[in-house]
Amino acid sequence: MADGIKNKVAIIGMGCTKFGERWEMGSEDLMIEAFKEVMEDAGIEKKDIQAAWYGSCFDEVNVGKAATPLSLALKLPFLPVTRVENFCATGSEALRGAAYAVASGAYDICLALGSEKLKDTGYGGLPEMSTAMGTKNRFIMPGLTAPGGFAMMATRYFSKYGISPEEGKKILARISIKSHKNGVKNPKAHLRREITEAQALNAPMIAWPLGLFDCCGVSDGAAAAIVCRADLAKNFRPDPVYIKALQIAISSGEEMMYTDWDGTYVQTATVCAERAYKEAGITKPREEINMMEVHDCFSITELVAMEDLQISERGKAGYDVMDGFFDIDGKIPCQPDGGLKCFGHPIGASGLRMMYEMYKQLQGKAGDRQINDPKIGLTHNMGGFPAMNLISVCIAGL
């Protein structure tokens, strides 16, 4: 039966724009900026690319429907290009499409590129989730915003595990402080500054208990990867990064919304991680994984992800956070590039931005934020509200 794509596909190049308020740049400009870096990094020419996967969530503020915008922006005539969209996991899906195509034998070398001009959506204005996920998506509670939904996760988490609001707020603050401390060393990060505990705790409230510094950046940006048949990868560079597992899982709603789901975990993430660990041959994730980029759209999301991914025990991730387990010099450094929190979150690009950092860290090329000799990295990219979501987990190593 199906034996997976493990070790069939390598990443031989990555590129990522500066994330932030890129008002001066159009979608095409962002694509070109990421493309230039990925091509230089892979050391290939346009003619070497045989197909591409393009991730973009909000076509209405990018350059329109279909995959033609990529062909036009990058001037790649007659190239097969496919647009994928899976909300906040769109960038990971671009890589997944390219990876399957290479593993299938259809192509040797493919481009995956994700891009989003998120500032132009007015998304920072906190639309209802039902609107953000399509015009009045009928599966999302009317009136629910992203911060509102994740705030409920936080209050319920505190309640279930007997954490006082004061303790809880400090744990969440510690998560964001760590991400900003990492991201300040990252010239591409959107919100490149350190924050103090006092700043985090006294910040304007967005949706209680989530304050301003519990929420990720709303950013413009693009990121890209060149993937290649694993057996050809060393023709291009001495240090390709191999994909060990690439899985997605989607909630069908009913197993969470209409059952006894208490909002303190994301079952889709656990299912997806189990599949990825199986594909990668990982039996003890807490011991075997050396660095992570997880989907920290909100501080509480990162906390819960650590439990969903079987790194921390249920209800205990806060101890790991406070112990510095996820710090840059901890056991499993998490968000070494600053994460969604500090690096920013241009929706179609974020999954590939995570992979960019994993790739650089595994190659030992992460500069000032380099962690100590990682061998196995993991990215975790979530789309949608926890009750109706999709998760991508990618595991890679040198």
Added chain:
Amino acid sequence: MADGIKNKVAIIGMGCTKFGERWEMGSEDLMIEAFKEVMEDAGIEKKDIQAAWYGSCFDEVNVGKAATPLSLALKLPFLPVTRVENFCATGSEALRGAAYAVASGAYDICLALGSEKLKDTGYGGLPEMSTAMGTKNRFIMPGLTAPGGFAMMATRYFSKYGISPEEGKKILARISIKSHKNGVKNPKAHLRREITEAQALNAPMIAWPLGLFDCCGVSDGAAAAIVCRADLAKNFRPDPVYIKALQIAISSGEEMMYTDWDGTYVQTATVCAERAYKEAGITKPREEINMMEVHDCFSITELVAMEDLQISERGKAGYDVMDGFFDIDGKIPCQPDGGLKCFGHPIGASGLRMMYEMYKQLQGKAGDRQINDPKIGLTHNMGGFPAMNLISVCIAGL
């Protein structure tokens, strides 16, 4: 180097809804209708499906962004589902995603499903192409509608090849008469009636020389396929259909818009077909192909497609049309199910609707519209205006 997916993937089931004005049905209802048929046809259960690809173009009138709507509608918890969108070729892209995933070794059995509630878009109101392809897509001439764009193709084609407007209109009418004659035998067709030459020639003008009967239906509908590893296919049915080639190509604009392109051909289609013929090992398409479903959004589009696909010589397709070469009893029956013209065109579903007919014809199960023992079929699915488009060509056989 890459050896393609030829003979690695089989279609073991297909489903297609009745196309038409399905005001009483939501997107979920259409998905369920197509899913029910495809599952019964494949003889599998939900638990056998390992991943899915979902094609939907206009998320704003369907059930929202991302691939979660499919999971929710069909109740497929934790299934990996990816949304693809490539304008009018969206349905073909769903099949391509599923096919690559199976060929890659990631999965044994996958679902591809495309769906569109097109009537709800008001798309029949002929928006500018620049709006239809995204909010003010900046690569399309402002003010240009789909009929307007293809009308220019027709006038230029007549002029280039010395065809009088009267002769030209008769050729185009003959194309639509043939499609309606086929489609009247198809209980799932939207516009299920025969038309006469007088009706076609005297129809209300949409964009000269294209009258009402030169334009395809604006329809709601869904279609689906179950694809499977080729070596397992006969475990499910004695007559699986094998994918011999599956290619896409995208215009990057500049090679057509800014050069000496005269509007009478679609170079992307020729490039894509050449790739598909090479993958399938076809050297004489006019001799080897036994049936076709091509993208006849307008009658002129079908005429030009026959030349782009190397079936008719440049400027000569009209002779083949008038000779009955593409009739149901001709050398290469084209649009045996009625085509976009008569069957209708729910954007996300159309590519899979074409494959549905090819599959049924190759199996000898097309009922009243069965053609004589076809061995090799071809589908040709175009997205976008010819100057900025994408083409999918799929070749399949028993």
